[in-house]
Amino acid sequence: MKLRIFWSSLKVKVLFAAFVTCIPILILFFWMNYHSIGLIQQHIYENNLDILNLNMKQLDSELMKVSGYLVNESSSRQDIDQFASPDEIIRYNVSIQYNERLKENIQLYNYMEGMMYYSAVSNNRIYSFTDYSTSYPKRMKIMDYITSHVDEMGKGNSRWETYEIDGDYVLICAIGNEKALFCAWTTYETLLVPTLSWKLANNSYSCFTSQDGIVRTPLAEEKLNTLDYNGDLSTYYFTGERKQYLMTGVESAAGDFRMMNAVDRMEMLGPFYIIRIAGIVAFFVFLFVLAPFLIGFLNKSIFFPIHRMEQGISRVEKGDLEVRIENKKSSRELSHLIDSFNSMVEQIKTLKIQSYEDELEKQDLQLNYLQLQIEPHFYLNALNLINTMAQMGDCAMIRELTENLSLYLRYIVSTRSGCTTIRQEMDHIGHYLKIMEIRFGDSFQYMEEIDERVMDKKIPPLLIQMLVENSMKYAFDIYGNTQIRLKVSQECQDVVIVVEDNGSGYPKEILNCFEGGIQPEGNQIGLWNIRMRLEHMYRNRTSFQISNIEPQGARTEIRIKGEVE
Missing domain, CATH: 1.10.287 (Helix Hairpins)
Structure with missing residues (x-):
């Protein structure tokens, strides 16, 4: 009977439950910590591997295009015979033809620094360079090296090979025969430029190495020189002091190099190891210090009252x-x-x-509106671009970019009144588009047609900008010709805003969501917020439609019905 009363005591049950619960919780804590570290490392590896594979395939594709072009040039036996001819007039005529083709075609290939046609028989050579090219003395050294090492070049082999020229690693593809050699070259520093915009894990570093792990590009930190870049690429591996770095890499199919990425996992996963140690310390502190105090505290504070x-x-x-x-x-x-x-x-x-539901309902629209003004990726990309220009020493372009970016930000922070004019919005879009032109150059084209009668009409802030940014999202192609067309007109008393592009169009699921009045998930919340802001400001006087156009592209139309102030 006494035992039964004892076990029915709240104190006994609570203390027993506490100690019984702590043991599996402690075990679960350490297992989750260990498992989480493994999952995060696997996720980092898979993410970095996908990015490396994607960019390596693009790089290999560009290199193979160039080697294919060289193979095609070397297949004309008659032109080669004329290029190596002892007759100066014949050599001159075919050199003119080669030179015209070379200057025209070299601009079609990304990442190239220069191309050269050379005949050891007649000592005749022509060449052309791109904007990526190194300084003039280095160009001359590269060409002199090729002409003095013709026998070492891979004649008839379209594979890219690495040569060390005056302390620099140069990637060369050379095709030809004893009469003429057709070659192109680039440097690993040029191939590394696109990696600056890759979205890899924090605390990670990318470089190019030889197939046996010799680093061929400058490293960000001295300690990275001590890492092992010659590991098995079938999965990730660890290297460095205390296995600090997680390594990922891919082989090139076009040349004798590999692309490697090192992630400082200790710096990235440091909190998990600290949590593990802290958990062990906390357990013993609790067992020998806090538990006796806790029992006394519970007696006084809970069990007795x-x-x-x-x-x-x-x-x-x-x-x-x-x-x-x-x-x-x-x-x-x-x-x-x-x-x-x-x-x-x-x-x-x-x-x-x-009480909270009423308050949250009032705050939803304000929160969604504020979310529209937060574009961290845009600002980060602008800052990265400024950083890149600073490294290149392009002060004029930095000044132009920062001026437009400051005006862009000033408009963002000043549009808190709930409305603006189309004129002010178009000025703001001008700053935004100038930033886009600086970022993407000739691959981006923008056309606008604005009715002067609507310039002083009032609209919600950032309305037109969001439509233009949305078209950039669906249409922009860094290797293509992106076109965005904006038309703002007045039809009777209606204000009509239309944005069209030549991209791949809206996904089917987004079209279905807007047609059915269903709020989309993920990155499409911006368009939905535009609809809600229009309804809030104009009630039932607006229509908002999205569609795809032929042969390709997306179309977004907003119509504000009736007189707009």
């Missing part, structure tokens, strides 16, 4: 909210306490939900 709390709860149920519990030794009756406590919590919860 529990009986008084039951009596107090009865008074609270009758509406007496001024009841106070005396801090005296007491016993149990937990069942009634739990039921009464749950009842009170449920009542408080219901009141809070009713």
Whole structure:
């Protein structure tokens, strides 16, 4: 009987449950910590591997295009014979033809620094360079090296080979025969430029190496020189002091090099190791220091007053909210306490939900509007571009970019009144588009047609900009010709805003969401917020439609019906 009473005690049950629960929780804690580290490392590897594979395929594709062009040039036996002819007039005529083709075609290939046609028989050579090209003395050294090492070049082999020329690693593809050699070259520094915009894991470093792990590009930190770049690329591996770096790499199919990425996993996963150590320390501190104190505290603060709390709860149920519990030794009756406590919590919860729902409903529109103004990727890309220009020493372009970016940001932070004019919005878009032109150059074209009658009409801030940015999202192609067309017109008393592009168009699921009035998920919330802001500002006087156009592209139309102030 006494044992039965003992086990029915709240104190015994709570302490027993606490200690029994702590053991599996501790085990689960360490297992989750270890498993989380493994999952994060696997995720980092898979993400970096996907990016490396994608960019290596693009790089190999460009290199193979160049080697294919060289193979095609070397297949004309008659031109080669004339190029190597002892007759100066014949050599001159065919050299003119070669030179014209070379200057025209070299601009078609990315990452190239220069091309050269050379005949050892007649000592005749022609060449052309791109904007990527190194300084003039280095160009001359590269060409002199090729002409003096004709026998070493891979004649008839379209594979790219690495040569060390005056301390620099140069990637050369040379095709030809004993009469003429057709070659192109680039440097690993040029191939590394696109990696600056890759979205790899933080604390990661990319470089090119030989197939046996010799680094061929400058490294960001001295300690990276000590890493092993010759590991098995079928999966990730660890290297460095205390296996600090997680390594990922891919082989090139076009040349004798590999692309490697090193992630400082200790710096990235450091909090997990600290948590593991902190967990062990916390367990022993709790067991030998806090547990005795906690038991005494529970006796004084909870177990003894529990009986008084039951009596107090009865008074609270009758509406007496001024009841106070005396801090005296007491016993149990937990069942009634739990039921009464749950009842009170449920009542408080219901009141809070009713109060919070009204408040949250009022805040939703404001929160969505503020979210529209936060474009971290745009600002980060602009800062990265400024950084790249600074490294290149292009002060004029930096000045132009920063001026447009500051005006862009000034407009963002100044549009808090809830409305703006189309004239102000178009000025703002001008700054945005100037930044886009600086970033993407000739691959981006923008056309606008604005009716002067609508310039002073008022619209929600950032309305037109969001439409233009949305077209950039779906249409921009760095290797293609991106076109965005904006037309703002007045039809009777309606203001009509139309944005079209030549991209791949809206995905089918987005079209279905907008047609069915369903709020989309993910990155498409911007268009939905535009619709909600228009409805909030103009009620039932607007229409908002998205569609795809033939042969390709997306079309977004907003019509504000009736007179707009």
